[in-house]
Amino acid sequence: MTTAITGVPGLQEWLPRQRWFPADDADEVTVQRVEPFAAGPVRGVIAVVATAHGRFHVPVGVRADLPAGLADAVIGTAAGEVHYDALADPELVTRLYDLVAQAGTTGAVAFRPELGVDLPERAGEVRPMGVEQSNTSLVVGGHSVLKVFRRVWPGENPDLALHRVLRDSLYVPRLLGSITLDGTDTLGLVESYVDGGIEGWEAARADLGHTLTGTPRELDLVGELGRLGVAVAAVHADLGRALGSAPADHEALADRFLTRLAETLEVAPTVRPYAAALRACLGDRVRTAAVGEVQRVHGDLHLGQVLRSNGRWVLLDFEGEPSAPLAERARPDSPLRDVAGMLRSLDYVAGHHRLTATYWSVEDERRSRHWVHDAQRAFLAGYASESGVDLAAAATVLRAYQLDKALYEVRYEAANRPDWLPVPLRAVRELVGGSS
Numbered sequence: 342m343t344t345a346i347t348g349v350p351g352l353q354e355w356l357p358r359q360r361w362f363p364a365d366d367a368d369e370v371t372v373q374r375v376e377p378f379a380a381g382p383v384r385g386v387i388a389v390v391a392t393a394h395g396r397f398h399v400p401v402g403v404r405a406d407l408p409a410g411l412a413d414a415v416i417g418t419a420a421g422e423v424h425y426d427a428l429a430d431p432e433l434v435t436r437l438y439d440l441v442a443q444a445g446t447t448g449a450v451a452f453r454p455e456l457g458v459d460l461p462e463r464a465g466e467v468r469p470m471g472v473e474q475s476n477t478s479l480v481v482g483g484h485s486v487l488k489v490f491r492r493v494w495p496g497e498n499p500d501l502a503l504h505r506v507l508r509d510s511l512y513v514p515r516l517l518g519s520i521t522l523d524g525t526d527t528l529g530l531v532e533s534y535v536d537g538g539i540e541g542w543e544a545a546r547a548d549l550g551h552t553l554t555g556t557p558r559e560l561d562l563v564g565e566l567g568r569l570g571v572a573v574a575a576v577h578a579d580l581g582r583a584l585g586s587a588p589a590d591h592e593a594l595a596d597r598f599l600t601r602l603a604e605t606l607e608v609a610p611t612v613r614p615y616a617a618a619l620r621a622c623l624g625d626r627v628r629t630a631a632v633g634e635v636q637r638v639h640g641d642l643h644l645g646q647v648l649r650s651n652g653r654w655v656l657l658d659f660e661g662e663p664s665a666p667l668a669e670r671a672r673p674d675s676p677l678r679d680v681a682g683m684l685r686s687l688d689y690v691a692g693h694h695r696l697t698a699t700y701w702s703v704e705d706e707r708r709s710r711h712w713v714h715d716a717q718r719a720f721l722a723g724y725a726s727e728s729g730v731d732l733a734a735a736a737t738v739l740r741a742y743q744l745d746k747a748l749y750e751v752r753y754e755a756a757n758r759p760d761w762l763p764v765p766l767r768a769v770r771e772l773v774g775g776s777s
């Protein structure tokens with residue numbers, strides 16, 4: 342006999358152990374919604390749980406006997422049944438994928454393929470993407486990616502909305518389907534899998550490693566970064582054409598930067614000595630600078646969001662900053678936000694080497710600074726050549742966006758990876774000082 346699932350045992354302890362959960366304490370956990378998606382000896386439900394940190398999406402599997410391979414996925418046990426992370430179970434992931442392929446509906450959850458898309462009927466082998474970031478992604482059959490959003494915001498996730506707009510882009514994986522709650526809230530999407538892709542972060546880390554050790558490199562990364570700049574500019578052009586653009590409101594932009602600065606000063610006392618300089622860079626100077634047009638952008642572009650495959654770069658994850666409310670992320674912004682994101686990420690590559698090296702010499706410092714300078718210049722040159730944007734004229738605002746991103750990184754690292762905090766803190770210090 343199977344009983345209806347009303348709660349999930351052990352969630353309170355399990356949630357804080359997940360990489361995508363933003364705190365080490367889950368306070369009170371309430372299971373708000375339970376939508377069954379698989380019945381029989383292996384049951385599956387989509388649970389939406391509310392915590393002090395927001396609403397989260399937790400697909401849960403339930404079995405009387407758990408195969409040994411799922412032992413690490415256990416959430417808790419109740420009434421002789423084990424509740425576990427359904428995304429660790431290929432059988433339940435396949436069920437979710439099949440529901441999208443077949444345009445299924447279970448309760449208030451709609452699984453839909455995109456218009457004109459025929460998803461392969463047989464899901465095939467399921468494997469975790471192997472990287473746990475803000476969400477959880479599974480590779481299905483070597484052809485598709487099932488991306489399960491963990492934070493449930495009211496409304497359409499920008500990753501879904503922008504993927505849809507960019508369906509013909511050469512530089513973005515094709516959107517294949519979606520999972521939606523109550524006709525509005527995005528729970529997941531299916532997109533094409535980019536086979537054999539090398540992540541920009543790994544490629545760049547390896548390239549700086551070669552520079553530091555003087556060993557030969559496989560890839561001309563500086564040339565590649567020029568092509569990445571072209572890809573980012575082409576995606577911006579597509580987004581601008583499809584969704585429009587408008588002149589920027591300088592005052593509003595400066596106010597937004599200053600609000601985010603105030604939030605950072607609250608949570609990161611180490612930034613306080615730079616408060617006055619930061620206010621000048623983010624407020625006064627932005628009010629009188631050339632900002633250009635605003636439009637929809639990626640919003641959280643970094644080297645972990647780009648893959649190089651078959652001689653081409655693709656951009657992933659159009660979700661924007663995962664902790665910001667959807668309304669904020671859907672606000673038109675300057676494409677310079679994405680340009681600045683990539684500049685910050687190239688600096689992070691050096692920061693991470695510095696942070697993890699057992700010994701860091703003056704020569705290592707000199708070489709890594711050169712590397713960051715050359716890499717950033719190559720990316721900017723590629724971007725400028727494709728977009729026609731005069732980046733020299735935009736220098737003040739570009740610096741403000743780099744600072745805004747570094748402050749976001751301070752908040753992100755403080756919440757998720759405190760060991761990495763020195764990387765953005767150093768950038769704040771250097772960017773307000775005027776050196777790069």
Ligand SMILES: Nc1ncnc2c1ncn2[C@@H]1O[C@H](COP(=O)(O)OP(=O)(O)O)[C@@H](O)[C@H]1O
Binds near residue numbers: 474657
């Ligand atoms: N379509 C795809 N094809 C191949 N790899 C992908 C694809 N989508 C994501 N990835 C890999 O998974 C990682 C995480 O994906 P992402 O969408 O950025 O998730 P998150 O929102 O959790 O950060 C990426 O950095 C990339 O390495």
Ligand SMILES: O=P(O)(O)O[C@H]1O[C@H](CO)[C@@H](O[C@H]2O[C@H](CO)[C@@H](O)[C@H](O)[C@H]2O)[C@H](O)[C@H]1O
Binds near residue numbers: 750
């Ligand atoms: O999970 P997402 O990929 O949506 O992005 C979040 O996590 C990123 C870290 O994985 C974080 O990026 C920061 O670290 C990167 C190196 O790991 C670095 O390349 C980025 O420049 C730096 O911002 C990102 O900010 C955050 O939103």
